[in-house]
Amino acid sequence: xIYLTLGQGIRQGLTLYSQIFDNKPPLLYLTAAIAxxxxxxxxxxxxxxxxTVVTFWKLAKGxxxxxxxxxxxxxxxxxxxxxxxxxxxxxxxxxxxxxxLSKNLTPNLLILSGALFGIAxxxxxxxxxxxxxxxxxxxxxxxxxxxxxxxxxxFGFFSPIVLTFIWYFFAGALPxxxxxxxxxxxxxxxxxxxxxxxxxxxxxxVLLAGLATIYIFRKKLSNNFILFCVxxxxxxxxxxxxxxxxxxxxxxxxxxxxxxxxxxxTEKNREQAFAVIPLxxxxxxxxxxxxxxxxxxxxxxxxxxxxxxxTNKDAYFKSFSVETPRNYEIANFLATSxxxxxxxxxxxxxAPTIYALxxxxxxxxxxxxxxxxxxSNKRExxxxxxxxxxxxxxxxxxxxxxxxxxxxxxxxxxxAQIDDANIYSKISGVAF
Numbered sequence: 001x002i003y004l005t006l007g008q009g010i011r012q013g014l015t016l017y018s019q020i021f022d023n024k025p026p027l028l029y030l031t032a033a034i035a036x037x038x039x040x041x042x043x044x045x046x047x048x049x050x051x052t053v054v055t056f057w058k059l060a061k062g063x064x065x066x067x068x069x070x071x072x073x074x075x076x077x078x079x080x081x082x083x084x085x086x087x088x089x090x091x092x093x094x095x096x097x098x099x100x101l102s103k104n105l106t107p108n109l110l111i112l113s114g115a116l117f118g119i120a121x122x123x124x125x126x127x128x129x130x131x132x133x134x135x136x137x138x139x140x141x142x143x144x145x146x147x148x149x150x151x152x153x154x155f156g157f158f159s160p161i162v163l164t165f166i167w168y169f170f171a172g173a174l175p176x177x178x179x180x181x182x183x184x185x186x187x188x189x190x191x192x193x194x195x196x197x198x199x200x201x202x203x204x205x206v207l208l209a210g211l212a213t214i215y216i217f218r219k220k221l222s223n224n225f226i227l228f229c230v231x232x233x234x235x236x237x238x239x240x241x242x243x244x245x246x247x248x249x250x251x252x253x254x255x256x257x258x259x260x261x262x263x264x265x266t267e268k269n270r271e272q273a274f275a276v277i278p279l280x281x282x283x284x285x286x287x288x289x290x291x292x293x294x295x296x297x298x299x300x301x302x303x304x305x306x307x308x309x310x311t312n313k314d315a316y317f318k319s320f321s322v323e324t325p326r327n328y329e330i331a332n333f334l335a336t337s338x339x340x341x342x343x344x345x346x347x348x349x350x351a352p353t354i355y356a357l358x359x360x361x362x363x364x365x366x367x368x369x370x371x372x373x374x375x376s377n378k379r380e381x382x383x384x385x386x387x388x389x390x391x392x393x394x395x396x397x398x399x400x401x402x403x404x405x406x407x408x409x410x411x412x413x414x415x416a417q418i419d420d421a422n423i424y425s426k427i428s429g430v431a432f
Contacts, residue, residue, distance in 0.1 A: 001352035003083065004041065005367045007032030008359055012341070017180045018173035021365040021375070025122040025181045026164060028085050038356075041083050049073060052091040056255060059098045065262035072254040076296035079248035085124035086251035092116040092123075093130045094255060100134050100153075101227075107152050114156020122160060125185045126238035126252060131157055133234045136211060137227050140218050184375075199243060207237045210281075225271045228263070231256035232278045236285055245291040257282050323350055326419040331357030333416060333423065334392060343390040347401045348421070354394070363388040369399060378403045393424040 009020035010033035035041035057066040074080040096116035099109050120127035138146050168177040210233045235253040264275040306316040317324040327350050334344050335358040343363040346354045352367045364384045366372050382403035397420040412424035
C-alpha cells in the first residue's frame with residue numbers, strides 16, 4: 001500500500017523523497033506508478049516473473065532446476081504471491097549472470113551486465129551483494145583479464161545509479177534521495193556501536209570463512225559448484241543483513257538454492273553429496289533468524305468460501321482484519337467527497353491502505369505513522385499540517401494525535417464516524 005501511495009504521488013507530479021517519502025530506491029515506486037492499482041501491479045509482477053523464469057531456464061538449461069525455481073519465487077509462504085522488491089530485482093540479476101557466463105565477454109556486454117546489477121539495486125539495496133559473486137567466481141576460477149573486466153562491470157553498475165543522482169539533482173531532491181535510498185539503508189548494518197554491530201561481523205566472518213574454504217578446495221570442485229556456493233554465501237549474507245525475519249527476503253537465494261537442489265537430485269558424482277553443505281546453510285538461516293511463517297492455507301480457504309457464496313463480502317473483509325471493512329468505507333468516503341488534487345490526512349497504522357484505496361495523498365511527505373516515528377516527529381507533522389490544511393483529517397481511537405487537536409477545534413468540524421475513526425472536514429471559508 002505504501003508503494004501504491006507513492007506511485008499515486010508520482011502520477012500526480014510529486015517528487016519522490018522530498019514531497020512523498022519511503023526509504024527504498026525508486027524503481028519499485030515507479031513500477032507502482034505505472035500500475036496505478038493493485039490489480040495492474042500484480043499483472044506487471046506476473047509477466048515480470050514469467051520473464052524471470054525464462055531467463056533462469058536459459059541460464060540453467062535444466063528442467064528440474066527451473067521447476068524448483070519457478071515454484072520458489074511463487075511460493076506463498078515465501079510471499080511469492082505478494083508484490084515485493086525481491087521479485088523484481090532477481091530478473092535483472094539473472095539476466096546479468098546469463099550474459100556474464102557467456103563465452104564472449106566484450107566490454108559492452110560487461111558494462112550492460114553491470115548496469116543490470118545497478119538496476120536490480122535500484123529496486124532494493126541488498127541486490128548490490130550479487131555483484132561481487134561473479135568477481136569472486138572469476139578470481140577462484142582464474143579467469144583472464146579479471147581487473148579490466150571488473151572495472152567494466154563496476155562502471156556499468158554505477159551508471160544507472162549515477163543517472164538517478166543527476167535526475168534528483170535537477171529535481172531539487174538529491175540530498176533527500178541520497179539520504180532516504182542510501183544512507184538510511186545503512187540501518188541494515190545496525191548501529192555503529194560495536195555491541196550492536198557484532199552480528200554483522202559474525203555474518204561477515206561466516207562469509208569469509210565459507211569463501212576461504214571454497215578457495216582452498218577449488219581445484220577439486222567444478223566451476224559450476226564453485227559458482228553456486230559463492231552465490232549462496234553472498235545471497236545469504238544479503239538475506240540476513242538486516243536480521244529482519246520477513247520470508248520474502250529468502251527470494252534472493254532462490255536461484256542458487258534451485259541449482260543446488262537440482263544437483264542434489266540429479267547428479268551422480270561426489271558434488272551431489274557436497275551440495276548438502278550449502279543447502280544445509282540455506283535451510284538453517286530461516287530457522288536461526290526465526291523467519292515468520294504465514295498461514296497461507298486459511299487465505300485460500302477464505303477465498304473459496306467467498307467465491308462460492310458461503311461468506312459475504314463484509315465477513316470476507318473482516319477475515320483479513322477487523323479494520324479492513326472500515327478502511328474500505330473510509331477510503332470510499334474520501335474518494336467520493338474530495339477531488340484527486342485535494343489532500344487528506346489519516347493518522348492510523350492502516351493509513352497507507354486508506355491513501356491507496358482512496359487515491360488521495362497526505363499534506364505531508366510521510367504516509368505512515370512509523371515514518372514519522374523513525375524520520376520526523378509529531379510536532380513537525382502538526383506544523384506542516386497547519387501550513388497546508390488538508391480537506392479531511394481522519395483520526396482513530398488507537399492513534400490519538402493531541403498535537404493537532406487545537407487546529408481541529410479551530411478550523412475543522414466532525415462530520416462522520418466510521419467505527420473507531422473520526423472524520424473531520426475543513427470548515428468552509430478556511431483557506432489553505
